[in-house]
Amino acid sequence: MQNRVTEILGAEYPIIQGAMRLITMGEMAAAVSQSGGFGVIASSGLEGERLRAEIRKARSLTGKPFGINIPIYRPNALEALEIAIEEGVKTITTSAGDPGKLIQRVKEAGLRMLHVVATVEMAKKAEAVGTDAVIAIGAEGGGHVGRDEITTLVLIPQVVDAIKIPVVAAGGIGDARGWVAAFALGAEGIQMGTRFLATKECPISEAHKQAILEAKDNSTLIAARKGYPIRVLKNKAAMAIRTMDESGASQDEINAYVDKISRVAENDRDNKLMSAGQVSGMIRKIMSVDEVIRSMVADAKIVAQNLGKTF
Ligand SMILES: Cc1cc2nc3c(=O)[nH]c(=O)nc-3n(C[C@H](O)[C@H](O)[C@H](O)COP(=O)(O)O)c2cc1C
Numbered sequence: 001m002q003n004r005v006t007e008i009l010g011a012e013y014p015i016i017q018g019a020m021r022l023i024t025m026g027e028m029a030a031a032v033s034q035s036g037g038f039g040v041i042a043s044s045g046l047e048g049e050r051l052r053a054e055i056r057k058a059r060s061l062t063g064k065p066f067g068i069n070i071p072i073y074r075p076n077a078l079e080a081l082e083i084a085i086e087e088g089v090k091t092i093t094t095s096a097g098d099p100g101k102l103i104q105r106v107k108e109a110g111l112r113m114l115h116v117v118a119t120v121e122m123a124k125k126a127e128a129v130g131t132d133a134v135i136a137i138g139a140e141g142g143g144h145v146g147r148d149e150i151t152t153l154v155l156i157p158q159v160v161d162a163i164k165i166p167v168v169a170a171g172g173i174g175d176a177r178g179w180v181a182a183f184a185l186g187a188e189g190i191q192m193g194t195r196f197l198a199t200k201e202c203p204i205s206e207a208h209k210q211a212i213l214e215a216k217d218n219s220t221l222i223a224a225r226k227g228y229p230i231r232v233l234k235n236k237a238a239m240a241i242r243t244m245d246e247s248g249a250s251q252d253e254i255n256a257y258v259d260k261i262s263r264v265a266e267n268d269r270d271n272k273l274m275s276a277g278q279v280s281g282m283i284r285k286i287m288s289v290d291e292v293i294r295s296m297v298a299d300a301k302i303v304a305q306n307l308g309k310t311f
């Protein structure tokens with residue numbers, strides 16, 4: 001499949017593995033790119049030299065293009081960009097901040113940039129500063145979501161109508177049905193996070209994977225609506241943060257709690273904060289990254305053909 005998004009990514013399929021902080025490192029990104037998708041190393045929380053090492057690791061495992069994600073508000077955003085340029089990364093995704101801060105250097109170095117947005121307004125701003133595409137994320141998604149909690153089904157067509165650059169849909173996509181639906185809404189690519197969490201290659205704990213497999217449609221919640229909204233699997237830790245947030249705790253107090261629970265054992269399903277999207281309720285099998293991508297590509301053709309027969 002070739003379209004404007006595969007052209008920007010240099011990938012076979014317009015399927016991006018969403019960056020996941022301290023999870024999607026070089027090995028994971030390489031596995032996705034090697035299977036024809038576009039793997040992304042999360043730079044969030046990494047020291048510069050570790051980021052460089054992960055880029056080199058990915059390069060040693062695949063000759064195909066992969067990217068890095070840079071949360072723009074982080075103090076080391078510019079350093080991460082320079083490392084990407086030095087290491088020959090051609091396409092980056094950016095999130096959480098003003099894309100105007102990085103765009104000049106990105107263009108000067110000849111990189112391509114897709115910026116994550118959660119509203120039409122943010123998408124228009126990203127287009128105006130010159131990003132190559134936007135990744136529009138709905139509130140179903142795992143990890144940080146937009147404050148306005150706009151769902152993918154309504155966000156994508158409105159963003160598509162408002163801008164001319166390509167739109168990648170994210171949030172709630174976990175199989176070929178979601179992919180075809182996103183394209184019906186006008187998206188030209190998809191980004192998935194949670195589906196890639198439940199893969200053999202993903203280095204999260206077995207407890208986190210098991211919680212995704214057992215999840216129902218209503219097993220996630222947005223933990224901190226008033227602070228930095230984040231979608232996680234419901235457990236004791238998630239409920240504690242929600243209670244703090246609703247009772248007016250400051251962001252510093254919530255951060256202190258998050259910091260405390262970040263030290264609990266990885267397999268502690270009650271007290272470990274486990275990000276995942278609502279799509280968890282549809283994921284019933286741990287697959288390899290290659291199986292995820294191959295099955296989606298095969299099924300998407302069938303779903304699209306069946307739609308053709310119905311309409
Ligand atoms: C555990 C986790 C960590 C994430 N970390 C980041 C991150 O560092 N940067 C970013 O732009 N998005 C991050 N995201 C969002 C994903 O890249 C992706 O957009 C989202 O998971 C898509 O929704 P889905 O989970 O429904 O597929 C994270 C998501 C999860 C589940």
